[in-house]
Amino acid sequence: MTERPPARAAEAAPEPPAASAVDAAPAERPPVLSVRGLSVRFLLPGGRRIAAVTDARFDVAPGECLVLIGESGCGKSVLASALLGLLPANAQTSGGALLGELDLLTAGEPTLARTVRGRRVGLIPQSPAAHLTPVRTIRSQMEETVAQLTGVRGRAALRSAAERAAARAGFPRDHLDRHPHELSGGLAQRAATALALIGDAPLLLADEPTTGLDRDLVDHTVDELRRHIDADRALLMITHDLAAAERIADRVAVMYAGRIVELTGADTFFGSPGPRHPYSRGLLEALPDRSFTPIPGLPPELGGLPDGCAFAARCDRATDACTALPPFTGPVACHHPLPAPTPEDLRA
Amino acid sequence: MLELRDVTAGYDRRAPVVRNATLTVAPGEAVGLLGPSGCGKSTLARVTALLHRPDSGHVVLDGAPVHRYRHRAPRAQRTAVGVVFQQPRLSADPRLRLTDLIAEPLRATGRRSSVPERVAELAGTVGLTPDLLTRRPHEVSDGQLQRACLARALVLRPRWLVCDEMTAMLDASTTAALVRAVEDYRTATGAGLLAVGHDRLLLNRWCDRTVHWDTVTPKRAPMPVRTPG
């Protein structure tokens, strides 16, 4: 089991028993983000419709890290793009995604560009090296972002504000005059994180922030991200890396074939009694430090999903009941979830 | 045996990224090569797959030193090593249907007649369904494309397999599935494996032994020393 970083918010307060913590947001304050029945369809030539995301529902509470887990093509990155208004033109969205009072799905590009991206949602990109402008120094990119997103004006003031921003993400001051290609993967990640933090956005959105990094750097990166979650700031992280998720998450949402199939506390999920949805269980068991056994078969095509449970063809618990779509009840969408924790399990 | 003898390689002779690498894989053995990103292990993987000529040192395949690399390597040596890279999108020709992607090495070596049988067999090995075989790379997921790339690497029945960060982009289940496909192939054929990666847990679970980059490329002053033998 991975060690959790010391700054973990959940350790500050005793956690309620896992089973009851499942749906309740950890704080009484209103959620930073409230996603309600979000669906995304892509319309392809020839009338094909791809159901990339279907009826996603979750809240992200202040001070919380929610990690969205799934394999490539499950819809998790599409969901992130929908929240940022970055979907291609052939996408249709429905449902809602409330950031405070603002519905991100209907806000429109001018509002998103002027008031949301960077200011209310800080994006930590998948590939920091590609996200940074290659021909400019980190310092000039920091100063530009400070000028754009804050009231700071004047050369000297911008310079020191940029240095403070760099320091916040642990980016060394003596590397500020370098270009992105002169940075290691870890420092490029810190530069991107520093840029994402400048606007003091209440929600950080990290899309596969650890892809291609070494395990040590993965640990380091997620620990740093964790450090930036505080009473006022929440993190929604999207990843296929379960070890990274285990290290940082307060809660875990598992996505399969465009739907969230399980949403539960990280301790319940990674610890005992473990996930209750057969897909989540299979994903976890596939890890090299667990049974290293793949889930048989392949995920279904998002253009031709079955009417019932999309996991049925691969599921060893499937019955006739599974030809009907399982509703999301409790923490899982499954007709035959694995056993709920008993009181003995909880005490153990 | 698959031997790397004192291999120095890179893209600029004055600043090689691999210095004096020495490593041996026995027939049927699975060796994990563990190293941080950017250390040069991908370059060494390319040398091992005969895709990159070293500045000095040798690759020795089953006792025969390799003198020519890339397309100039003798066919018998070239086809003795199969290779899978980290990013399937960079290594797969976007115009080819998956079935042609897998069959391409057969066609290139004049074994056209065995294409239908071999492709069907390998699709089963790597877990690709028939409907996926007619698609092109942009119509499948990363994991599905990587399955096809593994099938292509196995299609000529190599005695040696090099997997360079084969699963770094993939989810846990697809990772386990691809590793199982490699291991099934090795069990059936006795092929040896060099698995290059940065995930210690994965390599330890997968391989017979794992060596660290630092022990493969001992730090020493670059001197024009000739090692006997």
Ligand code: SF4
């Ligand atoms: S609903 Fe049925 S098929 Fe789907 S995961 Fe649950 S048991 Fe398996």
